[in-house]
Amino acid sequence: MNTVQPHTTGRLHPLTDALRDVMRIFSKMGFEIADGPELETEWYNFSALNVPKNHPARDMQDTFWVAGSQEKLLRTHATSTTIRELEKMAKRGESTRRAINPGKVFRNEATDMTHEAQFYQFDGFAVGPDVSLATLKGTLLQFYKEYLGDGVEVRFRPSFFPFTEPSVEIDLWFAPPGKEGRWLEMMGAGMLHPNVLRNAGLDPETVQAFAFGPGLERVVMMKYGIPDLRYFHNGDIRFNYSVSKI
């Protein structure tokens, strides 16, 4: 039973709520929060990230290009902000930095329960002397422990992304409350490719960096048992209420 009290409480979008948790956890680990444009150039989305023109690697991400342009596109990943941030580092002469780039990304694909043309990522990177695949694994494990609770595990599988070498897929062992645990594919990651560091103006002989590219909706869906990705961006307030305590 409710008593009449309309508008005593508004509601955040579930992604805002979730992203606040994500930002808090990464901030505690020394990661800054960075932001970049959603309408990107071919350079920052692809070429600077070692994805050559006319190469099958471009097919790995279906792209929305601006009509009549070979230059402008909707970013397919927030990694475009990573290279912008690395450039800033290089200009300032820094050699260590950690940041995540939460933001909206786009893929030109038909939508269904697990695919959307727009979604959020919180791509991250770390540059520094202690940066390695081991600290990548440790950083992500720490994040998932804080976000999802103890009992999670992280494992690597070999993969390929043009902007990382080595490249790995991150699997997460997660047991939702009252359910069996299983391994879930979470994101791609790896050590930034020397060409990418070079393109940003950093010297791959002296700096090492890792990068990771998780989707935000995916981990939120897992944590709260949300069955359909399409709820997130259709503007329907029933979604806000469906994951709200009150």
Next chain:
Amino acid sequence: MKVSRSWLQRYFADPLPSVDALADALTFHAFEIESVEGDVLDVKVLPDRAGYALSNRGIAKELSAILSIPMQRDPLREVPVVLANTDQLQVTVDDRFVLRHVAVLVEGVSVGPSPVWLREALESVGQRSINNIVDATNFVMLDMGQPMHAFDADYIRQGAAIAKVDIRKAKSGESVTTLSGDTYQLGDDMYVISNGATGEALDIAGVKGGLHSGVQPTTKNIVLSVGTYDGELVRKTCQRLSVHTDASQRYQNRPSPELGAYGMRAIVTLITEIAGGALRGGVDIYTAPPLQREVSVTAEKVSRVLGAVYTDNDVEAVLTRLDLPFRRDGSMFIVTPPFERTDIVITEDLVEEVGRIIGYDRVIPALLPTGTPTKLPPYFSLIETIRDTAVAAGCIEVSTYAMGSSGDVALQKPLASDKKFLRSSLVEGHTMALETNAAHMPLYNLADLRLFEIGRVWCKGEEVAVLGISYWSPTKDHVKKRDAFFASIAAELSAVTGLVLQGVVEKNTWQVDLPYDPAVASMEAESLPESTLSPFKAFSSYPYALRDIAVWTPEGTDPTVVHALIQRIAGDILVRSDLHDVFTKDGRTSCMFKLVLQAFDRTLTDVELSTTMARITDALNAQTGFSVR
């Protein structure tokens, strides 16, 4: 690509482990497995390794390294074909497109059905058997990764003594009818294999064979054509024609032109074995073989990148298992990658080989040195403050599509006709959101709708961050209420942020530009409130019905008692009830409830609704002193 255990077994003397064990080995050391069906694995070969691994031989080589089991034969380590010259075959090429072209003339073949093993091998990976010659070319392509094609030599010769083949640019408007019967109009940025004597375009080079020049049941003499073509040009042709074939996929991934000679050796051997005939010699046009390169790595570098300890022995063992020739210079391993390993170019490529073959379990999670907690940059601080202020004013945050039916920036391949442009404001999305959500107001007992969104719009050549707040109330004085609400929230936002936020109202949406670098204080990320989300509760997509019920009860009756009764009778279909009115008069207390009735699996019928309401009424009336009004 699909590979079968039995096909892979051809490479090994000892029996391979089970399909599941093979899938595991590949998953954790090389490739994602998309599916396992019976004997067949669908291996997701990504572009870096596609130059060597879009082939059974490539997958077998990986398994040999991962499982440490020797291959009984490796066709890429055998002696490549050396061709006797023949004056019966003449090949000319355009070397902007052709990196290598090997062609031979085989005379006296018998075209017929394939032997059982060949048919079964192809069928096991979903390929259709056609005839022994065509099947042999498909088999060698899938086996070794080298695309190839068999032409009817007499179709090319047309009675002449010499078969002349010319690989040239297509002429604008020229067309080719392919094996599938489709006719393609070609552009002058595409290439064809043509009849050197008549000029007839025989097939779309690197993409698809032609209908007329292919092997027919009556074919006696064949020209086998094994080419390596420019991956970029093949890719452009495929995109322009929207054709994608096993051959073009391989060319796009740029296998080494060295492979051509090995492919030719394999196809000549197989065809003469299963279809007879005699090799009359051939030509090998290969002007610029790739330079051999060296790539070095140390165990120290591997350890530094992966963050775990790797020894010289580890590196040596991996290089040996992968059959990568190397020499040592102090701590340095200097590797000369075999020609097919086009993916090994830099030191980090070798780091990855060591990491994945040994297995990433070796990499133990480690924490970065403790960092200093960071502050949110001004823009993030601003939008988080705005969000809290809007929510406190009763607004619900939504996310709407960044694409709409109008705007300044059009998309090349929009997903739908109403998503052709990047939005130039939030108005279209919010107008729709107000409409959609107006229907949901009773579910949450909302007297009006207050929505907001912070997002990017594209306007006058710029990407602008905007805040949009939209309002709707189902009352006559909607406009007055709306404008009062916008005025009050604008004042409040300006007060809280210290910025002048002067929005513009269009339809029922108030929108204001937000600065990317606002003059606001940076917020500690730690001070962000913790999420209040809870596990997802499903909502029905079926219509709901609204019913009011008012009942007289004995004075002082607790409304929760009345509510419990209603809930018990209505059951699951009562999704919401609001106590709307309680008053006491003449020793009786009246409670009025607004009920929302909705089912998860159906639209409630009028009969069902009236029956339910009648049952509630009866149950309430049965209580002493109760009387439904």
